[in-house]
Amino acid sequence: MRLKSALTFTSGPLLGLGYAILWALLWPTTQPDWTLQFGLRFGVLLLSPVSYWGWLIGGELMAAGLIDYLHGYSLGWRIFLYGDLPQPIVVAICMALLRRANLRPSLRDPEEVSRLLLSAGFTVVAATATDAMMMALIHQLPPAGLLHALGDELLGNYVGMLLLVPPLILVWRARPSKQEMSELLMDGLLVMLPALIILLILTEQAAPQREFARILSLAPVMFFAFRHGWRGASLSMLVSSLGMALVDRVFTHSVPGASSHMFLAVAGTGALMLGSATDALRRSSARVAEQNVYLAAVNRRLDHLARQLRDAARGNMQAEENQRRHLAAELHDELGQNLTAIQTHVKLAQSRLQHAGMEDISTSINSILSHMRRALHRLLDDLRPAVLDEFGLMRALDEGPIRDLMATAGMTYHTDLHGDPRMLEEDIRTAIYRLAQESATNAVKHAQASEFRLRLRIGERAGSALALMDIRDNGVGLPERVPRGGRGLQGMRDRVTSLGGLFRLRPDQQGVHLRILLRSTISRRESSDL
Numbered sequence: 001m002r003l004k005s006a007l008t009f010t011s012g013p014l015l016g017l018g019y020a021i022l023w024a025l026l027w028p029t030t031q032p033d034w035t036l037q038f039g040l041r042f043g044v045l046l047l048s049p050v051s052y053w054g055w056l057i058g059g060e061l062m063a064a065g066l067i068d069y070l071h072g073y074s075l076g077w078r079i080f081l082y083g084d085l086p087q088p089i090v091v092a093i094c095m096a097l098l099r100r101a102n103l104r105p106s107l108r109d110p111e112e113v114s115r116l117l118l119s120a121g122f123t124v125v126a127a128t129a130t131d132a133m134m135m136a137l138i139h140q141l142p143p144a145g146l147l148h149a150l151g152d153e154l155l156g157n158y159v160g161m162l163l164l165v166p167p168l169i170l171v172w173r174a175r176p177s178k179q180e181m182s183e184l185l186m187d188g189l190l191v192m193l194p195a196l197i198i199l200l201i202l203t204e205q206a207a208p209q210r211e212f213a214r215i216l217s218l219a220p221v222m223f224f225a226f227r228h229g230w231r232g233a234s235l236s237m238l239v240s241s242l243g244m245a246l247v248d249r250v251f252t253h254s255v256p257g258a259s260s261h262m263f264l265a266v267a268g269t270g271a272l273m274l275g276s277a278t279d280a281l282r283r284s285s286a287r288v289a290e291q292n293v294y295l296a297a298v299n300r301r302l303d304h305l306a307r308q309l310r311d312a313a314r315g316n317m318q319a320e321e322n323q324r325r326h327l328a329a330e331l332h333d334e335l336g337q338n339l340t341a342i343q344t345h346v347k348l349a350q351s352r353l354q355h356a357g358m359e360d361i362s363t364s365i366n367s368i369l370s371h372m373r374r375a376l377h378r379l380l381d382d383l384r385p386a387v388l389d390e391f392g393l394m395r396a397l398d399e400g401p402i403r404d405l406m407a408t409a410g411m412t413y414h415t416d417l418h419g420d421p422r423m424l425e426e427d428i429r430t431a432i433y434r435l436a437q438e439s440a441t442n443a444v445k446h447a448q449a450s451e452f453r454l455r456l457r458i459g460e461r462a463g464s465a466l467a468l469m470d471i472r473d474n475g476v477g478l479p480e481r482v483p484r485g486g487r488g489l490q491g492m493r494d495r496v497t498s499l500g501g502l503f504r505l506r507p508d509q510q511g512v513h514l515r516i517l518l519r520s521t522i523s524r525r526e527s528s529d530l
Contacts, residue, residue: 016055019044020063027067035156035261039164041088042123045095046105046165047172057088090130094123105169107230109280113272120161128154155261162268163241166234176231184228184235192236195220196243217244218267225275229282233275237268313498318427335376343369393421393429397454402440409444412451419458423465424520431499432456432467435492435516439471442488442512447475449511465520472513478505492516 019040026036044056064084098119106112132150170176176184199217217240224232241264343366350362387400398415406413421429436454443452455470478489489505492514496503501518 012052012055015048015052016059019056020059023060024063024067027063035160036164037160038087038091038124038127038157039160039162040168041091042095042120042161043165043168045092046099046103047168050096050099053092057092060088061085086130086134087127090127091123094126098122105173107166107169107174107234107272107276108283110273110276113230113276116165117269117272120158120165124154124157124161127157152261155265159241159261159264159268162265162272163238166230166272167238170231170234174231180228180231184224184232187224187227187232188236188239191220191223192239195240199243215263218271221267221271222274225271226278228275229279230272230275233271237264237271241268310498310500313494314427317431317495317498321427321430331376331379339369339373339376388430388433393424393433396433397436397456402437402454405440405444406452411444411449413440414451414453416453416455419456419467421458423458423460424467424518428467428499428518428520431495431518432469434495435469436471438488438492439473439512439514443473443475447473447477447511449473449475467518467520469514469516469518471516473511475511477511 023037023040026040041060045053048056061084068084103115103119104112105116107116128150131153195217221233221236221240224236228235346362346365346369388396391400394417397417403413424432439454440452443449452473453471457468459466493503496516496518499518501516504515506513506515
């Protein structure tokens, strides 16, 4: 706490002295409207700590008193008391209230610019009203003259705020980087300097060209606002206005009037709003670009994980098919051969059983063996349909167990098969058969349908082999709540997803309608259709 007090005591006088010198140096440039001095006062009080305000106001009053003494104003202490003292006090009170209302020295976005401009307008009005009362006490001016003087002062003070406060914020709080500064200087040489030369040339002409030059000076300000944001807008506005003031005073020997101040006020306000909006848009675009990069990385990670999951699911499915194939081979070799051996022994013993009067026993044994053989064939077809290995995918779908199942159930089976299955990988061919088999089983068990349609198209597109399945029946359709248990539609969906395909259950007025798309990573096989 002591260190902070010591710093305030040593830094306060230095800051107040520097402010007084700068305030005095601006005095000749702003007569008769005190334009830039008001902007300097507003900006310094906005940016500096409240603990320094006493030194700042004291330095300003000392500089004002010294200027009054050097110019020999006859009213003396009355000029100081009624003319110099009230305005800084009123501005300090307004700034204290505004800072208590969370006014921040920032121009990052249009909302902050609007808040700062409204605060400046409030302070300008309060200071101008105070000057009006003090002027009424010192001078006996007619109402028309008083209003005209106050209007000029109001515009001048607001323009001074526009010209000095943003550069002060830039230097004090938002210094540009070296790259931004070099770009500003380069554009200043390429754009602002030629614009000032054109302004000087046109100002020496007659009245219409002179007014056109004043409007033309707004073009580089808009350019800097678009290209460099509020920093470029504030600096270009300051340089452009100083250039116009220099041309008016040195070359045309005229004093800027209310129209000039009005033009600067409107142009400066618009340029600051445009520059801050440009900065906000660029920051938003940068954030969106960063989020897009992050989302792209996340999507790549998700795609990688999805591929890993699909590969794992595909590996599990291949392992399951291999186990099914192995189990089917074991059952066929072991159990099938044993059933054949039993049936052979029964036939050899049939004559002896007849002589012993036990012919019915041989008949019963043969019936049981035939039932077991049919059950074994169904089990082998479920595990690994032999027709798929023996005749290939197309004949297995058209003539195999699915047609036998439909005939047994009394249903009509329609197939429409086109394409070359050799273009597809083995696990995709197996999946196509399994999907058709599962759909046919569901239709027989649950659909209460009279016909079942299977359409398969195999083709090539963009270097990949595609298989499009269209499966439908004319049954009762799906229930509102699908019962749990069994593979069913979810098992079919999982099988398709593991292969990277698309599974769609299309709404139909009657029955179940499935559309399935599978994609193979090879375009054509040289091997024959297994």
